Amino acid sequence: MQALAVAIALGVLVQATGSQAPPSSAPPLYAGLPNVTGYTPDQVRTIVGLPVVTRTSKAGVTSWLYATPDGDRYVYFVNGAAVMTEPSKSKGVAPSQAAGCSQAPEARQVETLAANTPVYSAPRVRPEAVDRMAAGTTLTVLRAAGAWFAVSLGGTHAAYVHCSDVRVLQ
DSSP states (O other): OHHHHHHHHHHHHHHHHHHSOOOOOOOOBOOSSOOOTTOOHHHHHHHTOOOSEEEEOTTSOEEEEEEETTEEEEEEEETTEEESSOGGGOOOOOGGGSTTTTTGGGOSEEEEOSBTEEEBSSSSOOSSOSEEEOTTOEEEEEEEETTEEEEEOSTTOEEEEEGGGEEEOO
16 A cells, blocks of 8 residues: 555655746846957947057967946957957857847847846947846837947837847847
């Protein structure tokens, strides 16, 4: 009798665990800077702004340090082109291939990709964000501003989000 109860309990346990869907992965967290891979120093300066510190290594790699809301982040320049990771580890995505950048001109609505995606008061990264958006937040695009979208935050409030932080819905 006791063996039958254990067998039934095991059967219920197997059935219960077999019917559960695998846990979904959490959305990625915001990385701290828009993807400027492949951009020139002038383009990075226009999109992100001036760095806090600039250094050049013995190998000739220039690094720019930015103080972002998520901590210090670096942009490296190799042969005049920006990369987002240290050059020895660089395998970045070109900005034109980033989620929202290729469709920027015709975008009407965008959706944030990462949790805590910041929106800024101007089309450049600033030390403080106007707001932070959850992954999957739908934003109405007012206009494109280079690599940035001017989006409505409700009412008359507008802010800017970088094209690499969103995907175009329509």
